[in-house]
Amino acid sequence: MELWQLDVKASLFLADGRECKIITGIDDHSRFCVIAAVVARATARAVCSAFTAAMREYGIPGEVLSDIQAVHRAVRQAPPGGGAVRAICRENGITQRLTKPRSPTTTGKIERLHQTLQQELLNVHGPFASMEDAQAAVDAWRKEYNAGRPHQSLAMGFPSARFTRAPSGILGLRIPAELARLAKPAQPDDGADEAARPPQAGLPEERQPADGQAVELDRVVPPSGNLWLAGQQIWLGPAMTGRTVRLWAGLDRVHVLLDGYRVKTLPSRLDARDLARLAAGGARPAGPPRFPRHPVT
Numbered sequence: 018m019e020l021w022q023l024d025v026k027a028s029l030f031l032a033d034g035r036e037c038k039i040i041t042g043i044d045d046h047s048r049f050c051v052i053a054a055v056v057a058r059a060t061a062r063a064v065c066s067a068f069t070a071a072m073r074e075y076g077i078p079g080e081v082l083s084d085i086q087a088v089h090r091a092v093r094q095a096p097p098g099g100g101a102v103r104a105i106c107r108e109n110g111i112t113q114r115l116t117k118p119r120s121p122t123t124t125g126k127i128e129r130l131h132q133t134l135q136q137e138l139l140n141v142h143g144p145f146a147s148m149e150d151a152q153a154a155v156d157a158w159r160k161e162y163n164a165g166r167p168h169q170s171l172a173m174g175f176p177s178a179r180f181t182r183a184p185s186g187i188l189g190l191r192i193p194a195e196l197a198r199l200a201k202p203a204q205p206d207d208g209a210d211e212a213a214r215p216p217q218a219g220l221p222e223e224r225q226p227a228d229g230q231a232v233e234l235d236r237v238v239p240p241s242g243n244l245w246l247a248g249q250q251i252w253l254g255p256a257m258t259g260r261t262v263r264l265w266a267g268l269d270r271v272h273v274l275l276d277g278y279r280v281k282t283l284p285s286r287l288d289a290r291d292l293a294r295l296a297a298g299g300a301r302p303a304g305p306p307r308f309p310r311h312p313v314t
Contacts, residue, residue: 019078019183020045022127023052023068023102025059026134029151030144037148039134039155040067043127044075045082048168049180050130051075053159055152061101068105072190076183080112084124108191129170134158146239149250153241231267232292232300238262246271247291251283265303266292272306279308 026039038059042052051074054067072078083102106113116124138158145151163180167173236244238261242254246264251273253262262280265272266287273281296302 019076019181020080020082021051021071021078022124023064023081023083024124024127024131025064025084026131029055029139029155031148031151032144032146034144037151040064041127041130041134042068042071043130044078044176044180045126047176047179047181048126048130048171049163049176050159053134053155055148055155057148065101065105068102069190069192072109072183077109077190078111078183080114081106082114082116082124084116104193108193130162133162137162149243149245150239150241152245152250153239153243230292231265231303231306232295233263233265233303234295234298234300235261235263247287247295249286251281253281265306265308266295266300267303267306268292270306272308274308277308 021042021044023040023042026041027036029037029039031037035057037055037057040052040054040056040059040063041050043050051071052067054063054070056063056067081102103113105111134155138154142154143151145154162176164175164177167175171179236246238244238253238257238259240255240258242252242257244251244253244262244264246266249271251264251271253273260275263274265274267285268287268289269285271283271285271287272279292300
């Protein structure tokens with residue numbers, strides 16, 4: 018039976034002085050790192066988002082072991098019927114176990130993961146320019162940790178060679194209805210559970226998009242080559258570092274424009290609330306997506 022260990026690693030710092038957390042998860046048998054998500058705060062929303070994203074990619078484990086102190090908000094924060102992580106485990110037939118107080122050896126494998134992350138990445142690089150840059154660096158480190166470096170605990174083998182994707186169950190991953198909002202990826206600049214409020218409150222009337230109307234905004238590509246748009250990552254590559262691109266974002270597609278030409282199109286993961294939130298942050302209502310493709314792409 019597959020067992021995952023979940024925890025929260027502190028601390029990662031940004032250039033502006035902000036402290037971030039890293040939600041982590043490791044497969045007990047293979048030491049394969051299934052979660053390494055940089056978040057502003059380890060709220061229920063952030064933990065649920067990272068946990069469900071990992072299960073979509075790697076299947077549903079039979080058991081989850083977590084440090085009650087590290088993820089107590091996600092464990093205890095109470096939608097109807099119990100805490101957020103508890104509800105997801107219950108809905109998917111996962112046995113949830115919590116460590117006893119003052120017993121760090123119970124989760125020794127993930128603590129060793131944290132030590133390696135600290136020594137190999139956080140002590141060497143940083144502070145990071147942004148959460149996007151931090152996440153890109155952590156992603157690269159996780160890839161190397163899983164498949165690019167031998168582990169002494171595995172007789173100099175690689176976690177990726179021992180890891181087996183967990184089954185997804187007959188019905189697939191099930192997220193309780195009351196947790197659907199929590200499981201939605203948080204934006205990197207908040208990471209917090211949002212109050213239930215009208216998403217367009219405070220916007221000048223002429224700036225308010227119609228429900229689901231596309232918006233557009235300009236962004237500078239960071240050194241990582243990864244842009245982050247309302248929880249959706251857009252990979253453009255380091256060669257685009259420093260270039261200003263225009264993003265056309267709708268419910269169906271996201272287009273990336275450079276000098277008026279379309280250089281990339283990808284499926285949108287945004288909803289009407291995301292578009293309204295972008296408008297509140299300065300995005301403009303957009304017209305139909307009629308863009309010529311860049312002649313060199």
